Amino acid sequence: MQVPSAAIVAAHPDDEVIGAGGQLSRLRALTLLHVTDGAPRNMRDAAAGGFETRQAYARARRGELEQALALAGIAPQQTDRIGIADQEAAFHLAELALTLAERLDRICPDIVVTHPYEGGHPDHDSTAFAVHGACDLLKRRNGVSPAIVEMASYHMRDGTIAALEFLPNGDHDIVLLPLTDAQQCLKRRMIACFASQAAMLTRFPPDREPFRPAPTYDFRRPPHAGRLFYELFDWGMTGARWRALAGTALASLQSGRATCR
Numbered sequence: 001m002q003v004p005s006a007a008i009v010a011a012h013p014d015d016e017v018i019g020a021g022g023q024l025s026r027l028r029a030l031t032l033l034h035v036t037d038g039a040p041r042n043m044r045d046a047a048a049g050g051f052e053t054r055q056a057y058a059r060a061r062r063g064e065l066e067q068a069l070a071l072a073g074i075a076p077q078q079t080d081r082i083g084i085a086d087q088e089a090a091f092h093l094a095e096l097a098l099t100l101a102e103r104l105d106r107i108c109p110d111i112v113v114t115h116p117y118e119g120g121h122p123d124h125d126s127t128a129f130a131v132h133g134a135c136d137l138l139k140r141r142n143g144v145s146p147a148i149v150e151m152a153s154y155h156m157r158d159g160t161i162a163a164l165e166f167l168p169n170g171d172h173d174i175v176l177l178p179l180t181d182a183q184q185c186l187k188r189r190m191i192a193c194f195a196s197q198a199a200m201l202t203r204f205p206p207d208r209e210p211f212r213p214a215p216t217y218d219f220r221r222p223p224h225a226g227r228l229f230y231e232l233f234d235w236g237m238t239g240a241r242w243r244a245l246a247g248t249a250l251a252s253l254q255s256g257r258a259t260c261r
């Protein structure tokens, strides 16, 4: 079977390594698209890392990404970025979907790999929304669109993080790709490049990578009952607020009023 050409659309620099690091060097004609620059407008994370400005923190995260990708033989030219501030993708949903549609139309990948909708991080859910929206637009416009494949991220389970596991959704088969010793070694070295994210990245097991075909989502409904993982943090975003933004963006996309970022 021929390896598919792929685009990975990730919310933050490091999500692609967490979810698919062991596969990056195997995918054909890979393009990586990052929705945010990984630097929140509030300076909490940046200041904790010793950065004086949001821009300096974003540059450091970009540098970490390029270092990690180089280990897998991926050149900076294979990456593209939308440049939204971290934690703010939800405020740009419709334009983000249109922008992704344009870029995916240019790249024409067989598959697009992205996050599941699961309430782990508002930028992850926003990225999932935009990829589904973009593929719907391409399907309507061209009659075809890339198949959406999900890489695992994280969500809330029993009051804590369930990392690199899917929130169950229908009977979509999960393909669990175990990583060889060499792949695990490479993935550990790639993860080590993200020094600014070291504490968070210890939560992800490096020995397996689950994938599944993306389910069809109703983004106006919560991904699961109870509190979402990102509601544990003081980020000014709740599930209810995110869903209201998603509802407005859907209406805007359906009416054709939305414009590109």
Ligand SMILES: [Zn+2]
Residues within 6 Å of the ligand: 011, 012, 015, 121, 124
């Ligand atoms: Zn992320």
